[in-house]
Amino acid sequence: MATAKLSAIITAIAGTVGGVTFRRHNSTTVVSAKSMGTSKTANRLNQRLPELRNLMFSWQLLTPASRSDWAAAALNFTFPDKFGNLRNLPGRLLYLKLQGNQIVVNGPSINPLSLNGLINLGVNPLVSLSYSAFDGWSVVLNIDSVISDTLILIQAQLVSNPSQSSSNGRRQVLYYANASAQTSFDFTYEFMQKFPNTKVGYTYRFYITYQNLSGFRSVPINVTGTFVNL
Numbered sequence: 001m002a003t004a005k006l007s008a009i010i011t012a013i014a015g016t017v018g019g020v021t022f023r024r025h026n027s028t029t030v031v032s033a034k035s036m037g038t039s040k041t042a043n044r045l046n047q048r049l050p051e052l053r054n055l056m057f058s059w060q061l062l063t064p065a066s067r068s069d070w071a072a073a074a075l076n077f078t079f080p081d082k083f084g085n086l087r088n089l090p091g092r093l094l095y096l097k098l099q100g101n102q103i104v105v106n107g108p109s110i111n112p113l114s115l116n117g118l119i120n121l122g123v124n125p126l127v128s129l130s131y132s133a134f135d136g137w138s139v140v141l142n143i144d145s146v147i148s149d150t151l152i153l154i155q156a157q158l159v160s161n162p163s164q165s166s167s168n169g170r171r172q173v174l175y176y177a178n179a180s181a182q183t184s185f186d187f188t189y190e191f192m193q194k195f196p197n198t199k200v201g202y203t204y205r206f207y208i209t210y211q212n213l214s215g216f217r218s219v220p221i222n223v224t225g226t227f228v229n230l
Helices: 040-045 049-061 064-074 091-104 188-194
Strands: 002-004 015-017 020-025 028-033 078-080 086-088 126-132 136-142 150-159 172-178 184-186 203-212 221-226
Touching (some): 049 091, 064 091, 126 221, 136 188, 172 188
16 A cells, blocks of 8 residues: 655546556545455355345335435535545435445434434543453443434454554444443454454454434544453
8 A cells, every 4th residue: 555645737536547546545645456356256145235235225115205305305414525525415325325324233214304414422432352261251342421312333353563554344343232321332242253263462443433313423433452361
């Protein structure tokens, strides 16, 4: 991976040219080799494919009036495009984005007439990682206070060193829960199911995302922790 400095002629670039991919990362243009993607076999084994097909089909089942409601609601919210510019999504894409987020957390269908873009964030998220011969493994997220009308979603990746950059391909979706009534989230079982070969001394990076009841998500917050022996 390399960073690129653009000129007065080309001020922004995103996408793939030949075997080189350009993308934005933290307001910087990053250059990397083109990903080969996943195999057709891996795609067929993706457990979310049926959900995605159903989601796409569900838009077709909406009434014209409901589609118009989504189109009107989309004018009230902006999202960054590949160049970092804020733009409105078409109603269909807003529907797919928010309803897709709801599917991940088994949330209810969303009413476009009552969308709320405000996302409440947790205070001082901290993941404690430990092992003891008596109690075994422990993986717990703690935040300072409850968060009303908010779900918390946790992803993770094993890193070889704390300075290693993030990668969506290495993240594992672990756990989600309602943050409106608790400040401690024990996801030891889910973590060990995904990382059964973990050892004391291994370092993990956790991505804490907050999602409101309308399906809007915060930018993931990174928390790094290393397993210690108690």
